[in-house]
Amino acid sequence: MNGLVFGVKSVLWSAAALVLLLSMGVPLLNVLTVTLMMVPYVVLYTTLSKKAFVLHLLPVWGIGYLIMGLPALIVGLFFLIPGIVMGHLYRRDRPVRVVFTAVIVTIVGQILLELLLFNLIMNVSLIDELGNTIRTMTEQLRAQGMLSEAWTSELTDLTVRTTVQSIPQVLLMMGFLYTAVTQYIARRVLGRMGVSVKGFPPAKDWMLPRIMVLYYLVVTIIQLMVSKDSGSFLAVAVINLLPLLQFAFKMQAIGFFFFLADQRKWPRAVPLLMAIPVLLLSPLSLIGVLDVAFPIRKSFRKT
Known part of the structure; x- marks a missing residue:
């Protein structure tokens, strides 16, 4: 009976992973659900064998691919990797500071790798595009009279430079946010499923x-x-x-x-x-x- 209940819970968490994955294609809603993306992966990886985990994952990604196409696989893979890292460390009963450090480093590393791949494969610098976007928005605001006449191109360049220089800080804070939310929810879910996970003091x-x-x-x-x-x-x-x-x-x-x-x-x-x-x-x-x-x-x- 316990095995049946546990199996049903696994299916439900797989369904949750699918719903969250599909929500990435819904504007505004994805801003909220993106912080929850790792939770189903962590719960499933921690509670299932590796083979069972893959069997639960395949239909989720398959349906996601049929509905959203390749972006579903890209987004799913991005959150899957840190989810596996967190679940693996949970299974090894590692201290929470080790879990946080490993997952944050994984998330930031993935983002940096994606920036590099965009630059190498597609010859697109997302950082340069960010700067161009800021300049375009600034020019539009100036044209509409929404910026002071004292605003100069030098101030725009300073804004772009400061924003770009702050990217590492933003990436670390993003990694911390995703990890903290996942740790908070997954630990409580796993605790109710009989899996002990170390928390912060x-x-x-x-x-x-x-x-x-x-x-x-x-x-x-x-x-x-x-x-x-x-x-x-x-x-x-x-x-x-x-x-x-x-x-x-x-x-x-x-x-x-x-x-x-x-x-x-x-x-x-x-x-x-x-x-x-x-x-x-x-x-x-x-x-x-x-x-x-x-x-x-x-x-x-x-x-």
Whole structure:
């Protein structure tokens, strides 16, 4: 009986994979469903044998190909690979930080590979096309009088350059978003199916490695020394690394507030409300820096 129920669940998750795949062809809806694309693959790969996984996958991709054509296979493959990576690490019971790192690297690596293939095979630079799109939109806005007369072509070039230089940061954040959503949903689904998956420690126990403080200081100092407009490797690295480090320390600051709430027996809503200004205001990331750099929690810990 359990095997029958488990088999039905596998079929349902295969159907979910098909629905999500087909939703990629629906404008606006695909913006929401794209973050869920890996979930069925992770659940199926974790719970099925490799042969059974392939047997469940073939009809999904077959129907997707008949309805959407080649794009269905391209999109499906893109999310399948990190889904398999996550499922494989789940089966090996690896720590969640290892899972996150591996999946994010896989996603970013795939995107970079696709950019390279577009350039080599189709002789199309998507980065150059992005710049051209920004310039075209800017010219249209200027023609319609929606931009100030003070807006010059130099400002447009600066916008293009800043956008292009921020691409690595955007890719990492995309990878983090896809991985976080998949981890959150798949872990709970698998738990209900009797599969134990390691999760993050409670927010009150979050603590970044102390070496992160040194990285933050070094990047901050470099930012003061290097012009953002130089286009050098250091400038691009700083543009991308500093916001990522600030985000990490914002999360650390949120963890600190959850620690305070636990020690002071505050309602759970208090640290959640405190998290809002922390996420919105970059200077508040310094709370996280101080939390990692100094043993300030000892002052608040109950004896």
